[in-house]
Amino acid sequence: MPNSIIKIYYLAIFIYRATGILVLVRIMEDITLLGKVFDVLANANKGHYVYITDLRTGLSKWSEECVKEFGLPPEYVSNAGEIWGEHVHPVDKARYEQSMQDIFNERTDSHDLVYRARNQYGEYVTVSCKGRVIYDDDGNRILFVGTMINHGIASDYDNVTNLYTKERLLETLADYREDKQRYNILFVGFYNFIDINNVYGYEFGNKVLKTFAEKLLEYIDDSEVFSAGGTKFAVVSTDLKLRELENIYNELVEYARSSIEVEGAHVGIMLGASCTEVTNFAVDEHTVFSNGIRGLDESMYEKHGELYAFSNSSMDKSHERLVIVNALRNSIIDNCDGFSIVFQPVVDAEKETLRGAEALVRWKKDPFGNVSPADFIAWLEDDPLFYDLGLWIARQAMKQWKENVLPKRPELKLSINISYTQLERANFRKDILSLVRELDFPTKNLKLELTERCTILDKGFLRNEIIYLKSQGIDTFLDDFGTGFSALELILLLPVAAIKIDRTFVNGIEEDERKQAVAEAIITCARNMGLHVTVEGIEDEVSRDILRKNGPTSFQGFYYSRAITIDDYVKLPIF
Template sequence: MMKSTESWLGSEFISQSTGSRENVATTAATMPARILVVDDEIRMRESVRDLLEAYGHASLIAANGYAALEILREHPIELILLDLNMPEVTGLEFLDLVKEDFPDVDVVIVSGEATFANATEALRQGVSDFLRKPYSPVELLGIIENVLKKRTLEKDIKQVHQKLEASEYRYRFIVDNSPDIIYMLDEAGYFCFVNDRIGQLLDYKQNDLIGHHFSEIVHEEDVEKAKYAFAERRTGDRASRNVEFRLRCKDNTQPSRYFESRTVSIELNSMGIYQETGSNDKCFVGTYGVARDISERKRAEEIINFQLYHDLLTQLPNRALLRDRLGLAISQAKRSGTQLALMYLDMDRFKVINDSLGHVAGDQLLQTVANRLRNCLRDSDTLARVGGDEFNLLVPEVSGRVDAIRLVEKVMANLKDPIFIDGVEVFVSFSIGIAIFPDDGESMDSLIKHADIAMYHVKRHGKDGYEFFTNSMKGSADQHLSYDTGLRRALDEEQLQLYFQPQIDIQSGMISGMEALLRWKHPEAGIISPTEFIPVAEENGIINEIGMWVLDSGCAELSKWIKAGHSNIRLAVNVSSKQLAQTDFEHHVFNIMTKHGIPGSSLELEITENVLIQDMDQVVNQLRKLHANGVRIAVDDFGIGYSSLGYLQSLPLSTLKIDRSFISGIRASSSRNSIVTAIIAMSKELGLDIVAEGVETEIQHQQLKRLGCPNAQGFLFGRPMPKEHVGLFLKKGYT
């Protein structure tokens, strides 16, 4: 049966020097207990307590082991002064209990029983010291001070160790979870430490590298570069900073692929580690380094570099990369005395295909064409996309035109097969201009320019073919440029003039209308035909301004004719596809008519069949608005276009003009002219008026009259005349 607390402490402990439990509680509350005196002799334990308190130590006393254990459970105790010879629980038995439950408490044996066996057993159980009764107070206090100092030192050391362990844990956590490779090498360049990041980046385990030389993981091409950076010996500002090279992954047997390599690009910072050897000397012991993975940055740089020098749609080189390679090819050709060919390829009718099928289909077509062109070429050739549907082809080391012809015919043959885009069969052809180095130019710009000129020469002469550059083409191109710049001045300087050619009622011989024809009176070249400068005007976009000027000037003259009494005459004015493409074209026409007081029935706008196939919906919308206001619509050069005859019923047409090529075939009154006959018959059936163009002979006149053609125009009835001569011609009234 366990004794009560009071019986453990005994009556002496309960009363203490003052004889009350309250005094013990007060002492414990006001002065923290640090030393516990355990002795069954009341005088001994009280005298020790008084001694300790006199020297500033807080203390508690206990008469036996059970009472001491109770105090230990309730109060923080640092040191126990223990008597070995006690009733109920001996000192050695108490020691076992203390060391088991309170291992951090120091014990000093203070006992009259000091046999060798007891002392040995006490020391074996870890007591701090052994003091034999009787003893001097100085001796006791000395032992206590030594034990407390030792405890303080041990506590300080323990705190330092705890801080070191915490710091090492944090350091280890940071190192092991670092996104960078952190390593240490010995003085010979062998790994003695590397963190876990090496496994994530290079597939190595730490043990795979410990004791191995750093060069085993460096890319063979970068070993020399890494030699002094990876095993750096310098420190401070002279140490390696931001050195870039590649490390090899563990499994490096697979071949590298674009953007997916078995190497990792890193950026390295490293420094040497030195150890003091005495006499202010230092000994190099190794290298500490941090390697950062910059593969993503390198990939981004590669992508940006690729985008700078390649067309993203077709993955072909762009203009910048072509010029770079062309410059190198020219330099090599000059050194070796060889030739090279530069070809300018422009896809025919790409705009029609793109507008018809949509831009997505147009992109697919360009990609397919680019792949086909690539399949025709050698590895040394460079195919570049330099525009929407324009390509340049650099062919180095050719022996002359024969090699160039062989390649270009191979290219054209490879494009003959149809291309299917979203189930639609598309046929592709190219206009190709070729310039040969050094015959056609010795610089990049001259070769590109001359190949471009040759390509446009093909465009103007039927497309779907190739031409080599000649000097005569340069003259034509220079003239083209001269027209381009000159037309912009022609409007401002009133160099453009209107001529008028009469249209005759064949049956009566009376004048039924006048067609406005544009002429350019160039200050140096003289009169220039519209067939020469109108295509240029359409290319540079000035055709809209010119067209409005023609319409305005023509209506101004028509207004004068009407005021002079020629109210039944009508004015025919040609309109280009560019003009009809303007969303507000009809408003410009109505404004000009209102300005000059022209009724709609007196104005006839002439369009070609080719205009109809470019944007049928836009054309129909414009023409219906014009027709609703009385404006007549005529189809010029009818019969030589490419559109379906179905538009004759769907469009608000008034007149068909039979092309002069059909009229020129009438050479005798007995000639069979089935096409002209068919057009006239069809027009009558549809209720359309007819004008036969290019009538130059009386035979043609009479044959048309016999066929029932109502109107004609040509040199037989009158040549184009300036506006000053029209008034007199109209007064005559008939031919």
């Protein structure tokens, strides 16, 4: 299949329905029209893609728009299924791979699947994919052709709920801002919807979303209802007061708790919500949206579904933050200019000798100066560019550690933080191991610390990732243990090598006997399970001595050293 010329020696019929138009293509011997026809069909409608695979040669061609949208290799590839599989959401990957195996092992001649795939921005979008095997006159399988619809951009309507899309929502908010039209907005979301997908399946979950969307429309008069992405919804009204929106939400809570019926099954779901009246037209639509989603998360994960009201003043502060976030994003794009790596020593709890260090990131840029990582990590964690920053941190930390530390102290370990947005990426395994091989970094010296929010991932998926990393010689830690979602049951479920007790849990421990008792229980339990325990936040001798008697493995904190450059690390008296 050289360049754009596709020579096919058999009669085939290709039916394409993406635009609702029936197209019949007769492909005859030595005719090169198929390439041109392919291009016409491939560009017939935004968000609709065409693909074709020659089953005899294994060569495949994707629509040019698909190549750009998902960051795929050039249009002609020989391992398209494997490449595309790297973009499929981890939860959906098994279904996708089974469907592909059925096609290529000749157990079926058709493919019809809805799943999620990662686009070039690192976002997962819903796609529906339909394909069919084409046979020649002698009954030989020669082509696998099909269409794919990217429901993230295909139209103004969300394919699952039939509501307006998130993009349409942002356009509407922008119009209101330009017209200086005040409005009230309500965000509603499902809590822990992944349980529905895990129990009933992804298709059933989509039906639940559609059923809820229909009920939402019943409650709303003279207002606009949107899909806000995933399992989130937004109601925008210039007429309904906030109290009326709150009453509607309370009714929806009761409905979702016991009355959603799909295929004869009653499904109970917990909701969360946030709302505000928008009267400050200096605040842009992205700020309104991001604050609404943040408030929705607060409602679901902190307030047990209680309606969260976010204010115009909070959006003013958010607008200032977005200026910094934009600068951070530009820094990442500019080869992480302004970012640097520092290392906080980890010492043996008993001997107070070095065991290694945790790599931490810093950012300094005019006119903002030094911005605390406690702030910018939280701001960036859900940004698609955060994955690139994470790889840069890993590369720089391993490179500096190998060049400056290992030649003198080959036993010292390097810990690198991994967020849930990194771990859930389908190509994370490949990328981290590629770095290890490229830098020739010994895996026995590398430890990955899974940050608190990693534990909101599917536990089966998380367990499999940890097992795989362990098979490659890389141990994992549970970071921030003792706070948030971390719980003792996690160390029963997840085959981690160590836990790290969070600094906020240690603060004030010298005056709190309950904290002392819990710390003793956690450390003793972990030690009896064969796990190492690092305690961070050691600020003075008192907290050190209280915790040391419980037998932790190592300590980390300002009592020993702040985070320092690699040059200062190798100059430590205990190095």
